[in-house]
Amino acid sequence: LxxxxxxxxxxxxxxxxxxxxxxxxxxxxxxxxxxxxxxxxxxxxxxxxxxxxxxxxxxxxxxxxxxxxxxxxxxxxxxxxxxxxxxxxGVTVRVEQVGDRPGGDLHSAALMPPIREAAREIRTDLRTAASSTDANAAAPHGLPAVAIGVYRGGNAHRLDEWVQTSSLEPGLNFLRRVVELYQQQPVA
The missing domain is CATH 3.30.70.360 (Alpha-Beta Plaits)
Known part of the structure; x- marks a missing residue:
């Protein structure tokens, strides 16, 4: 100021x-x-x-x-x-935190087998990458978490961002299969 x-x-x-x-x-x-x-x-x-x-x-x-x-x-x-x-x-500054996106290990290894199996079953390529998603909220608590993309698209947060609408139905079917396979896993 x-x-x-x-x-x-x-x-x-x-x-x-x-x-x-x-x-x-x-x-x-x-x-x-x-x-x-x-x-x-x-x-x-x-x-x-x-x-x-x-x-x-x-x-x-x-x-x-x-x-x-x-x-x-x-x-x-x-x-x-x-x-x-x-x-x-020659002015003053005030710093205010407006958000917090924790980083760290998402302990996702235990969640990956049903995801890999679902991808294999529907014959889709699986790509893994570190990113900033709502799954990050689990990091400071040591809880396993993943975020799964269910569409094809690109140029996120740009004016030319795009989504291939024909990818939504297969993407949601993939997600449904991941949930089914996860529910079938023995409780640890």
Whole structure:
């Protein structure tokens, strides 16, 4: 936050200047090649008019990692970068967490046999990948979890995202078979 002011008559610091510095500093943070760890500024905004010094600006930052320790380290470095950018520009910063996507082992090995069997039965290729899904909520509790895609598509979160509608019925049949096979497993 800053005092704002008129772009011609005032010499106040701009929060947009701090925001630009912060974004540059965030993308300059080194990320480990393994475990997979990502950083993304998905939204940035501020100011009120072309001839006003911005009194407020904000960004939404997404940090993710397969390793909770790497995520915690990145989070601390990101917060430090935000504070440094604000200090350098002469404004203040407030950091607020708006979500929490835990990372870690999903302990999914026990869930994979019925998934593999269902894929074999319906003659579909099975691809496994680490991703960010609702299954991640189980990670900090040590509960086994998986997320199963039931459609073919691509370009997620882009303007040209697509879904092959003809893949939905076979995908749902695959999911139904996974559930049936899982229910047939002996209770451990």
């Amino acid at each position: 800053g005092p704002g002011g008129h772009s011609w008559g005032d010499q106040a610091p701009s929060t947009l200047h701090a925001l630009g510095r912060a974004i540059s500093a965030l993308y300059a943070l080194p990320l480990p090649p393994t475990p997979r760890t990502t950083l993304n500024v998905g939204v940035a905004s501020g100011g009120t008019s072309v001839n006003s010094i911005a009194a407020s600006a904000e960004l939404l930052l997404d940090l993710r990692s397969l390793d909770p320790e790497a995520l915690g380290k990145l989070d601390r470095r990101a917060v430090s970068a935000l504070h440094a950018a604000a200090r350098e520009a």
